[in-house]
Amino acid sequence: MSDPHEQTHIDSVGSYVKILLALLVATGVTTAVARLDLGAFNTVVALSIASVKMLLVALFFMHIRHSNKLTKLVVAGGLLWLAILLLLTMTDFATRGILGVPGK
Amino acid sequence: MADHAPAETLALRVQFDTEAQQKDASTLGMWLFLITEIMFFGGMFTVYTVYRSWYPDVFAIASSSLNEIIGALNTGVLLLSSFTMVMAVRAGQLGQRKAILIFLILTLLFGGIFLGVKGYEWNQKFEEHHIPGQAAFHLEGVAPSDQGHAQLFFSIYFAMTGLHALHMVIGVGILLTLIVQARKGRFSASYYTPIDVTGLYWHFVDVIWIFLFPLLYLIDRHLVK
Amino acid sequence: MITAAPQEREHYLNASHGLKSWLLTKDHKRIGLLYLATITLFFFIGGAFATLIRVELLTPQGNLVSSETYNKLFTMHAVSMIFFFLIPSIPAVLGNFFLPIMIGARDLAFPRLNLLSWYLLVIGGAFSLFAMIAGGVDTGWTFYTPYSTTYSNSWVIATALGIFIAGFSSILTGLNFIVTVHTMRAPGMTWFRMPLFVWANYATSLIQVLGTPVLAVTIVLLFLERVFHLGIFDPARGGDPVLFQHLFWFYSHPAVYIMVLPSMGVVSEIISTFSRKAIFGYAFVAFSSVAIAVLGFLVWGHHMFVSGQSLYAGMVFSFLSYFVAIPSAIKVFNWTATLYKGSISFQTPMLYAFGFIGLFTVGGLTGLFLAALGMDIHVTDTYFVVAHFHYIMVGGALMGYLGGMHFWWPKITGRMYPEGWAKLSALVIFLGFNLTFFPQFILGYLGMPRRYHVYPAEFQVLNVLSTAGASVLAVGYVIPMIYFIWSLRYGKVASANPWGATGLEWKTSSPPPVHNFEETPVVTHEAYDYASLMAEEVEVG
Numbered sequence A: 001m002s003d004p005h006e007q008t009h010i011d012s013v014g015s016y017v018k019i020l021l022a023l024l025v026a027t028g029v030t031t032a033v034a035r036l037d038l039g040a041f042n043t044v045v046a047l048s049i050a051s052v053k054m055l056l057v058a059l060f061f062m063h064i065r066h067s068n069k070l071t072k073l074v075v076a077g078g079l080l081w082l083a084i085l086l087l088l089t090m091t092d093f094a095t096r097g098i099l100g101v102p103g104k
Numbered sequence B: 001m002a003d004h005a006p007a008e009t010l011a012l013r014v015q016f017d018t019e020a021q022q023k024d025a026s027t028l029g030m031w032l033f034l035i036t037e038i039m040f041f042g043g044m045f046t047v048y049t050v051y052r053s054w055y056p057d058v059f060a061i062a063s064s065s066l067n068e069i070i071g072a073l074n075t076g077v078l079l080l081s082s083f084t085m086v087m088a089v090r091a092g093q094l095g096q097r098k099a100i101l102i103f104l105i106l107t108l109l110f111g112g113i114f115l116g117v118k119g120y121e122w123n124q125k126f127e128e129h130h131i132p133g134q135a136a137f138h139l140e141g142v143a144p145s146d147q148g149h150a151q152l153f154f155s156i157y158f159a160m161t162g163l164h165a166l167h168m169v170i171g172v173g174i175l176l177t178l179i180v181q182a183r184k185g186r187f188s189a190s191y192y193t194p195i196d197v198t199g200l201y202w203h204f205v206d207v208i209w210i211f212l213f214p215l216l217y218l219i220d221r222h223l224v225k
Numbered sequence C: 001m002i003t004a005a006p007q008e009r010e011h012y013l014n015a016s017h018g019l020k021s022w023l024l025t026k027d028h029k030r031i032g033l034l035y036l037a038t039i040t041l042f043f044f045i046g047g048a049f050a051t052l053i054r055v056e057l058l059t060p061q062g063n064l065v066s067s068e069t070y071n072k073l074f075t076m077h078a079v080s081m082i083f084f085f086l087i088p089s090i091p092a093v094l095g096n097f098f099l100p101i102m103i104g105a106r107d108l109a110f111p112r113l114n115l116l117s118w119y120l121l122v123i124g125g126a127f128s129l130f131a132m133i134a135g136g137v138d139t140g141w142t143f144y145t146p147y148s149t150t151y152s153n154s155w156v157i158a159t160a161l162g163i164f165i166a167g168f169s170s171i172l173t174g175l176n177f178i179v180t181v182h183t184m185r186a187p188g189m190t191w192f193r194m195p196l197f198v199w200a201n202y203a204t205s206l207i208q209v210l211g212t213p214v215l216a217v218t219i220v221l222l223f224l225e226r227v228f229h230l231g232i233f234d235p236a237r238g239g240d241p242v243l244f245q246h247l248f249w250f251y252s253h254p255a256v257y258i259m260v261l262p263s264m265g266v267v268s269e270i271i272s273t274f275s276r277k278a279i280f281g282y283a284f285v286a287f288s289s290v291a292i293a294v295l296g297f298l299v300w301g302h303h304m305f306v307s308g309q310s311l312y313a314g315m316v317f318s319f320l321s322y323f324v325a326i327p328s329a330i331k332v333f334n335w336t337a338t339l340y341k342g343s344i345s346f347q348t349p350m351l352y353a354f355g356f357i358g359l360f361t362v363g364g365l366t367g368l369f370l371a372a373l374g375m376d377i378h379v380t381d382t383y384f385v386v387a388h389f390h391y392i393m394v395g396g397a398l399m400g401y402l403g404g405m406h407f408w409w410p411k412i413t414g415r416m417y418p419e420g421w422a423k424l425s426a427l428v429i430f431l432g433f434n435l436t437f438f439p440q441f442i443l444g445y446l447g448m449p450r451r452y453h454v455y456p457a458e459f460q461v462l463n464v465l466s467t468a469g470a471s472v473l474a475v476g477y478v479i480p481m482i483y484f485i486w487s488l489r490y491g492k493v494a495s496a497n498p499w500g501a502t503g504l505e506w507k508t509s510s511p512p513p514v515h516n517f518e519e520t521p522v523v524t525h526e527a528y529d530y531a532s533l534m535a536e537e538v539e540v541g
C-alpha cells in the first residue's frame, strides 16, 4: 500500500493560503445567509456550505488528495456508518405516531 | 529478522521492516482513530437531529440567543489554527526545524484563543441562566410549557461544545509535547510522522466545529427576528 | 523444524524474568497472557453471580436475597461476563497472541498501544469491581433511562465509567489489528491466504472500531444526565428514553458479533485441522465474516419492538434481521461440507467445535423466532430470550474460546494438556450447558419473565433442572482450570506442530521465540493446503 508519491508531495504555501481564504469567506457567507429567509433551504444551504468546508479541509489540509485508496476507503466507510446510524434511527422518529396508535 | 535485530530507532521500530511501512501504519492508525471519533460525535449529531426535528421552533429561538458573530469569529480563529498546523506539517516535510517550531507555537496560540472565547461564551450562558437542570433556567420568548424543550437545546449545546473543547484541550496537550520535541530537534524530513498525525487530529477537530457552528448558532435565525 | 528441548532454547517466556518484565512488556504474546489472567478473574466473578442467581431460583419464593439484591446480581453477572470477559476473550487473548504470528509478523503494528489497551481494561475493570464491592449496580447491563439516570440509587456511574474505559481498550485493540493486517503481512501472505481466524478477527475489529464509540458517547450522555442533570433523555423535558435505547443497541447488537465472530474463526481453524482438509468455500467463509460485521449494524431495532418504537421502524428492523442469518448459515454449511470425506479425528478442540456448531445453530434459529415482530411480542423479556442469547454467547462464543484455548495451548505454553480429562470436561460442559439453558426456552415460552426472583410454583421443576445443569456446568469449567495449570509443570512437552496443522503459527517453535520467527517466513501456499502437505508427507515418509 506504500505510495512513493505520498512522501514527495509538498504543496505550495500559496495553495494553502488560498484554501484558508476560501474557508474564511465561506464562514462569512454562511453567517450572512442565515439572516435571509430561504424557508426550508436555510438548513440545506448551511449544511452544504459546511460540507464544502469539510471537503476543503479534508482534501487539502489533511492531504486526502494525495492519499492512497485505502485511506479514502476508510474515510468513506466512516461517513457511511454515520449515515447508517442517522438514517436507521430516523426510520423510527420519522414514522412515530403515523398509525395513531398510542406507543407506536 | 532474527532476535538480535539492530537497535530500533524512532523512525524504524523493531516490528517493521521499512520506514515507509511504519509511516503507512501510523497514518492508517490515525485515520481509523478519526473514524471512531466520527462515530463518537455521530451519536450526538443523532441526538441533535432527533430533537431539532421534534422542536424546530423552540430550537430556533434558543439558537438565536447565541451570539453568532462571536461564533463566526471563533470559527475563523480555528481555521487559522488549521492553516498554521498544515504549515507545520509542510515544514516537517521540508525538514525546516525552525519553521516547525514557529508554526506549532502559532497553532497552539490560536487553539488557546479559541478555547478562551469558548470559555467566555459558556460564562455568558451561566449569567443568562441558560443552564439546563437548574431551577433558575429560563429562556425568554418560550412558553412555560416549552421551557423543557429549550433546556434540551442547551443540553445538546453544552454536551457538543464541551466534548469538542475537550478534544481541543487534548490537542493542545499533544501540541505542547510536540513543541518540546521540536525544540530538541527531533524532527527532520525523514521523521516527522508525529507532526503529520497530530495534524490529522487537529484538522478533524476543526471539521467537527465546521458543522457545530451552523447547527448550533445559525438555526432558522430569520424566523426569530 | 526446531526440535531442541524447550528448557534450553530461548523463547518469549524465559527471555526475561520478573514482574516488571511482564507489566512493561511490549510482546503481543505476553500481553495476550496478561489478558488471559484478567478475563479469567472476571469469568469467575461473573460465574459467582450466576451461581447465586441459580441458587435463588431453586425455589419459587424469593427467600435467599431481596429483590434489590437480585437486581444487582443479574446486572453484575452480565457486566462482568459481557464487558470484561466475552468481549475481550478471543480477540484480546488468542487474537493478540496469534494474529501477528499467523500473518508472519514480529508483533502488532503498535505494541505500546497494545500494552495500553490492557491497562485500560484493568483500570475499567477496577472501576466496575469497586462498584460491585461498594454496593453494586441494579440497572441491568442495558442501563435503560430514566431508571439509570434518575431513580437508581446504586453505583451506576462507577460501573458505567468502568465500561467506558474498557470500551477504549476494545477500540484500540481493534484498531491495532486492522492496521496490522493491512501493513504487516509477511511476503507471500496475500489477503486470500490468510487463515480464517485472521479474517474473523479483522471483521470483529471493524465492529469494535465502528460500534464502540457510539456506546462511549451514550455513556457520556448518561453521565451528563445523571451527574449534571442535562436531561438529554428526560421525558419530563420532552426527551426520549427510546433514543437512549437506539444508541445503546447500535453498539450492543453488533457487540454480539464481537463475541461470536472470533469463535467462528477458531472453529474454522479447528475443523480444517482435524479433518485434514481445506475449508470448503474459503472465500465465502472469509467474506461471510465481513458480511456479518456489516449487516450486524442494520438490525439493532429488533431489541426495541415493544419499547414504543414506531411500528414501521420495527418492520424494517425485523426484515433486515433475517439477512444476518444468511452469512451465518453459509458458515455452518461450509463447515459441514468441510467435514464431508475428511479424515476426522475427535480431539478435544474438535469436540468444542462440534459443540459450537450445534449450540450456535440452536441459538441462531431461536434468534429468528425473536426477530419476527409478532412472535417477539409474545416472548419479549421472558426466559426464551435468556436461553437464546446464552446459546449464542455461552454455547457459541465460550465454546469457541475453550476450543481455541485447547487447540493453541501447546503453542502458548509448550506443554500438552491431558487429553482424557479434556475430553471428559468438554462432554460435561456440553451436557451441563444444555441442561441449564434448554429448560429456559420452555420456561420462557410458558411465560416466565426474566429478571424476577419470585415465580409461580408451576415453573419450579424446570428451574430446578436449570440449576442442576448449572452445577454440572460449573464442574465442567473448574476441571480445565486445574489441568491447564497442572500441565504447565507436568504436561507432555509439545512439539512445534502437535496437530500436524498448516498455519504459520505451527512453523515456529513451541513456545515461540520473542519475535515469533527465527527468520521472516515466506508464504508459498494457500491456507489449509492439507492436500500438498499430505503429498509431501507421503514422499518423505
Ligand SMILES: [Cu+2]
Residues within 6 Å of the ligand: C252, C253, C256, C299, C300, C302, C303
Ligand atoms: Cu440483536
